[in-house]
Amino acid sequence: MRIRPVALAIAIFGQALIILAFVLLLPMFHVKSTEVMILDIVVASLIYWLFAWNLGMAPIRLDDPSGKQAAGLGIRWTSTTWYSILAIIVMVAMFFLPFVWQLMAQLVLLFGFAIALFASSAATRTAGNVYRREQFAMAGKKDVRFALNDLVDNADLTPGVPDDIKRRLRALADGCRYLTPSTSPEAINYEQYIIDDASRLREMLPQWQSYGQQATQLLSRVEQTMRRRRESMS
Numbered sequence: 462m463r464i465r466p467v468a469l470a471i472a473i474f475g476q477a478l479i480i481l482a483f484v485l486l487l488p489m490f491h492v493k494s495t496e497v498m499i500l501d502i503v504v505a506s507l508i509y510w511l512f513a514w515n516l517g518m519a520p521i522r523l524d525d526p527s528g529k530q531a532a533g534l535g536i537r538w539t540s541t542t543w544y545s546i547l548a549i550i551v552m553v554a555m556f557f558l559p560f561v562w563q564l565m566a567q568l569v570l571l572f573g574f575a576i577a578l579f580a581s582s583a584a585t586r587t588a589g590n591v592y593r594r595e596q597f598a599m600a601g602k603k604d605v606r607f608a609l610n611d612l613v614d615n616a617d618l619t620p621g622v623p624d625d626i627k628r629r630l631r632a633l634a635d636g637c638r639y640l641t642p643s644t645s646p647e648a649i650n651y652e653q654y655i656i657d658d659a660s661r662l663r664e665m666l667p668q669w670q671s672y673g674q675q676a677t678q679l680l681s682r683v684e685q686t687m688r689r690r691r692e693s694m695s
Contacts, residue, residue, distance in 0.1 A: 472513045479505050496560045501552055504567055508545045515541060540577030544570060601652045602640050608659040609634040612666075619666045623673075629680060636687055643693070651690035658683045 483502045515538065551566045613630045616622045643649075658679055665676040 472510070475509060475513070476506060479509055497563065500560065500563060500567065504548050504552055507571075508548060511541050511545065536577060536581040540574055540581065544574040544577075601644075601649060602637065602642050605640065605652050605655050606634070606637040608656045609637060612659045612663050615663050615666055619669070621669045622666055623669075626677065626680065629684070633684060633687060636691075639691060641691075645693070647693050648690060651686055651693065654686045655683055655690065658686065 480502055483498060483505065548567060548570050551563070551570065555563045555566060609630070613627070613634050616627050616630050662676055662679050662683065665672040665679070669676065
């Protein structure tokens, strides 16, 4: 993903202000521990960059047909908001407690936030996988429809093909509308049988006088395969 130089420069400037603020303000509260100052700067910087990333550097693509980015958006924003609130509360409430206690509390929060990010990533992957399966299933149906429509067009343009055969071919092509998209091996095999037989049948059309009987039998097989394909999803 391309990051805009201006946005990055503004984000870096904001980071510099955060560091400067802590360096100048913490001594006013008589905080002399370097470890506490560094820990607070790291936590504040992490919160800052999380919001900077979500708001300006990791935009959601509204034109993404899979919706995989939007799937994990709710978890990501909720976890980021709650982590930020709790981290600031811990930073303030444990301000004068020993450094080790503060560090352990922040690590616990960070661990919980990492789990939430993992859940967000899993939701994104799941949405992407579902979309790919749906597209694969739709592709099989589209291929069958294309093969049968092409067969109908060739039959209409080929002299000598009986009208009854043309009617049956059109009924087959229209029947594609009622096919339920599927990625099951059985459905995929039926679809491939239909496409292969439609291709053979198209080759026989110009020589209907010689291959009419064989073509009629092949058409009956295509009709039977189509019925089995519909019944496989019922």
